[in-house]
Amino acid sequence: MRKLKFLKFYLPYSFERVQVTSKILLPQGLLSLPDELRYLYWERYPVKTLPTRFDPKNLVELDMSYSHVEQLWEGKQDLLNLKIIKLNYSKNLVRIPDLSSATNLEKIELRGCSNLRELHSSLHHLEKLTHLDFNECRNLRSLPSFYKATSLINLFLHDCSNLSSFPEILKTMERLIYLDLSGTALKELPSSIDNLIGLVNLSLDNCKNLVCLPNSFYKLKSLKIFTIQGCSRLEIFPEILETMERLFKIGDFSKNLGHHGEVGAS
Numbered sequence: 001m002r003k004l005k006f007l008k009f010y011l012p013y014s015f016e017r018v019q020v021t022s023k024i025l026l027p028q029g030l031l032s033l034p035d036e037l038r039y040l041y042w043e044r045y046p047v048k049t050l051p052t053r054f055d056p057k058n059l060v061e062l063d064m065s066y067s068h069v070e071q072l073w074e075g076k077q078d079l080l081n082l083k084i085i086k087l088n089y090s091k092n093l094v095r096i097p098d099l100s101s102a103t104n105l106e107k108i109e110l111r112g113c114s115n116l117r118e119l120h121s122s123l124h125h126l127e128k129l130t131h132l133d134f135n136e137c138r139n140l141r142s143l144p145s146f147y148k149a150t151s152l153i154n155l156f157l158h159d160c161s162n163l164s165s166f167p168e169i170l171k172t173m174e175r176l177i178y179l180d181l182s183g184t185a186l187k188e189l190p191s192s193i194d195n196l197i198g199l200v201n202l203s204l205d206n207c208k209n210l211v212c213l214p215n216s217f218y219k220l221k222s223l224k225i226f227t228i229q230g231c232s233r234l235e236i237f238p239e240i241l242e243t244m245e246r247l248f249k250i251g252d253f254s255k256n257l258g259h260h261g262e263v264g265a266s
Contacts (some may be wrong), residue, residue, distance in 0.1 A: 004034040006043040027197060045069060070094050077100060088112055098122050107131040114138050124148045147171045159183035169195040179203065185209050194219035206230035213238055
């Protein structure tokens with residue numbers, strides 16, 4: 001088994017589409033995994049961490065959704081080949097490790113990791129990241145800056161209900177197309193949001209604490225879809241100094257506004 005490259009444990013569904021309960025029990029933990037592994041898919045992985053006698057240097061894809069993992073490993077690992085991490089609905093996950101060596105990482109999915117409180121700062125160095133999904137990470141309170149993740153296309157933060165701030169965007173990000181901040185605790189967006197020059201879809205629905213939008217909002221020239229329903233505290237919409245010709249207004253967001261400008265074509 002030392003040269004095993006593909007390992008998959010998954011749980012089928014019954015005819016009623018009810019998932020079968022896992023019967024894999026490892027009361028003494030897991031001692032090792034083959035170092036040659038390229039693909040590790042283990043749904044409902046039953047241990048708190050990956051074994052210390054496992055070197056993930058050859059790993060390309062790690063998919064352990066619904067796992068019992070609290071953290072993947074201690075310290076820094078050689079992750080040059082890693083492209084995909086999926087730990088969706090791993091409700092015991094507290095942190096993700098230093099990923100600075102994962103320079104080819106393209107996708108991270110941590111949807112529904114309800115105990116995850118913070119993200120490692122190494123994320124903002126990963127220039128090949130295209131997809132980040134942190135939807136329903138309800139204890140996530142802060143984000144690292146993503147401005148060095150120049151390939152990022154999708155950033156999902158829906159229902160991160162304790163996320164109260166969004167980092168400054170210190171450099172132009174041309175490729176970020178979709179930003180979902182709906183259901184977060186944001187009070188405002190950074191004035192540097194105009195550095196998201198390729199942004200097409202922005203969702204701020206149900207941001208109950210959102211009070212205002214930055215004056216730089218009108219500079220989002222690529223924006224086509226903007227949803228902002230259910231923002232009951234929103235009082236100020238910035239004056240739009242130039243027509244946002246591509247923007248479609250979706251929903252009625254003007255009910256609670258004390259001051260707002262003309263946005264674009266309706």
